[in-house]
Amino acid sequence: MESNADLTLIRCLADGRFHSGAELGEALGISRAAIWKRVQRLDQWGLVVESVRGKGYRLPRPLDLLDPPALERALAGRATLQFEPVTTSTNADALALAASGAPTPVVVTTECQSAGRGRRGRAWQSPFGANLYVSVLYELAGGFSALGGLSLAAGVAVAGALGRAAPDLRPGLKWPNDLLVDGAKLGGVLIELAGEMDGRVQVVVGVGLNVAMNDRQAGAIDQSWIDLQRACATPPSRTTLVGSVALALIDMLDRFAADGFAPFMAPFEALDLCRDQPVMLHAAEGARPAVARGVAEDGALRVEIDGETRTVHGGEVSLRLQ
Template identity: 45%
Template sequence: MLSVLLALLADGKFHSGQDLGNALGVSRSAVWKQMQLVQALGLEVYSVKGRGYRVPGGIDLLDAEKLVAGFDPGVAGKIELQPVEYSMPSTNAAALAGFADLSAGCRLYVAEQQTAGRGRRGRQWVSPFAANLYFSLTWQFTNGVAALEGLSLVVGVALLRGLRQLGVNDVSVKWPNDLLWRNRKLAGVLLEMAGDASGDCNVVIGVGLNVNMPRQEMNDVDQPWVDLTEIMGKVPSRTEVLSAMINALVPTLEEFVKEGFSGLRDEWQAANGFQDQPVVLQTAQHSIQGVCRGVNETGALLLETGSGTEAFHGGEVSLRAS
């Protein structure tokens, strides 16, 4: 019933309680109760006597059929799309749980909202309903952890490619897994693994991309951020944006499987937002100052310090402009 109601309210227009009740097959009082569920999702609902209910600005709901229709021919047959969920704790958690019966190919998990979305180091990823993109793609690798070197950077390259197809330029990467626009965070990546560390292993590639962040949510974000709405002005539907991301992500992953990170290194380097800049690299134990010299063939950060140029691998690290 909630899905039908959200679809009716998606146009942003007023709908009378009577019309909504007729469409749902319930009484007007039952419609009011359903509206409480809509508000519980974090959506703003206007109620005006004599006119009915509306969600100002409408709701840009994801459309599974249009999503699949937007996949390129070389991508569509490789993706097993899971039902689009209105709300779930985490798409990554759902993907990890799904490994128990993972068939050949890869699965795509998508949610309109996450209630326990995570970034790196356990940080919360703010996930307002039907505003941004929260998705996880599973991928199987056959050569263990060694085959995953540089994977988070490769995902960043793929997202850059997808954004360029949408006409979004001037986006940079921040080692090891963020996308920035003018030094403000646009997207983040969270990788999680299950399986044999030395053999076949399954990886969850979790992505959060800011599309149309409600401004009232900004107080919950602890760093400068930006969304596609601010960058582009008029943004395609979130369904179209997600199709573009997947159309870029799948072939880039296939390229990574064949060539490793070294084949994509130059593309990542060209978009490195901290290249040749003084930075501070923070780990759980240390804070290291130096100059960012990009990454090596395995995707490790190259930091020039007083002791020379050292390579730092992924883990509990973050990078900030000095």
């Protein structure tokens, strides 16, 4: 953001009630005319402010802002917290911490990403205060080859955290990194690595979850999506959710460091939405219809194509309607 005044303005408007230009100007120490210009700038963060003559300004609905001190307490000393209200990407921040030699684990979170990333170079929609954006930096031994199945284990951990935070939610997993509810995408996992090919590896596990996103904020999404506000009766607070997801990922990484993917294979199979379903396999050689047949011990996808079972380590799948 351009200045702390922008954040102050958002905090003033976060309750969803009308605030007069005079009230906002006094809070920010600027004129009423300057307030109007500053309000217009919030559009770049995915926030549209309503203006009504005689009433003032308000957001269409309240924002559930993160509470960093509460997050620190939730982490209970198990990780260092890095919070910036706005950043380019929590994964990029975590990789920068890895390059600087920061001790791990570190939990990185934010209200808004200006350049959020998904898999295969896609943009991840990251409007201010609407969703969850969190990355965990963790050091593992054994080199890159020991990390097979890590994105699947992360999906299991996030699904478990969601189930505990919102018991009426029934998320499923789509290989290799998507969380779905009722066939619509709720979130995803992005794994990025730094370090030595055969030695110590700094792993960044990034998670994005849709929490309370309006249609305008999701306008650039090219697939069916859902958020927690639509998917469950009583969504948890974003602060509670960040803490739950971060701790679940740290627990998963502790276990993965000792035992690899093996302990997560059965839990993944229980959540696997693709198994024995017709899918479209998207890989380097193009798209091909197939039938998913579960995952291998290293997390690779087993698929049946023309009656032959193959193992796929890269790419992604989409479910096909029968």
